[in-house]
Amino acid sequence: MLRIRLQRRGRKKRPIHHIVVADNRKPRDGRIIEDLGRFDNVTPKNQLTLNRERALHWLKQGAQPTDTVRSIFKNQGIMYEMHLIRWDKSEEEIEEALAEWRQKREEKEEEVPTRKERQQALLEAEEKEFQKQLKKKAEEAAKEKAKQEALAAEEEEDEADDEAEAKTEEEVAEEAETQEEAEQEEPEAEEETQETAEQEESEEVEAEEDSADEDEEPEEKEAAAEAKEDESEEEEDDASEDDAEEEVEASDDSDDGDEDEDDDTEEDSEGQTSSDMLAKEAIEHIENTPLDELEGFVTDDEDRVTVQRALDEKKENS
Incomplete structure (x- = not known):
């Protein structure tokens, strides 16, 4: 039996x-x-x-089209014309019927959007849904x-009330302590006066002894003064060296901080997914x-067809 069918030709991914x-x-792919x-x-x-005439010729000869070829012939009006021929219509009647059929099909095609228009409408719908979400x-x-702000405000008010109550209790306790301290200060003041009197007497005795020592040993005092000056100069040199080391450590810490900030920015940019865009x-x-680098960019929750289609095309072209 003769068949009218499709035969694949072309190249890979472009048939x-x-x-x-x-x-x-x-x-x-045979003969x-x-x-x-x-x-x-x-x-x-x-x-x-x-070739419309040859297609009608083979249909008249009894060749059977496959389902795909039948749909192609139906869209081109060949099957309708073959139906009119089988009903023994004249050529004029066939032409009039085909002209009317073509006019209706053109009107229908104008109403049906193209693939590009459907793609654009789908993209706009997805954008609206994404903006809505x-x-x-x-x-x-x-x-x-x-x-959360309301809860935080309530907590702050409660804390303020607690602090006010605590302050009142602290003030009462402080007043009690001040009274006790005032009572204890009176005997302490008397003891201090006695101690100051004894210290004055001891200082007078020491002053007399120091005056005697100064008269006897002036050279020893000069040597002690020079030793103190040398020690003060050494302490100043050590302090300057410690300050220089602290400045170097501070500069190193600032450089490490800058490097940490750069690393943080890079990690933030790498963590983006398609649902964030x-x-x-x-x-x-x-x-x-x-x-x-696209691994994990399109998440399982991604329900936008255009994004999934772009990823599939990327995989096919690679």
């Missing part, structure tokens, strides 16, 4: 199908009887070149923040980033 007439016992045209379903418009999350975060930004990031 072009030939519409051929062949025996159904032959393999797909054919006649080539009727080409069908390219990779392009958005599904480009088709077909972001707005909802922002509102929830604002409510949570207001709730708009769909356009996520798609641009996928197109401009090597495939090895």
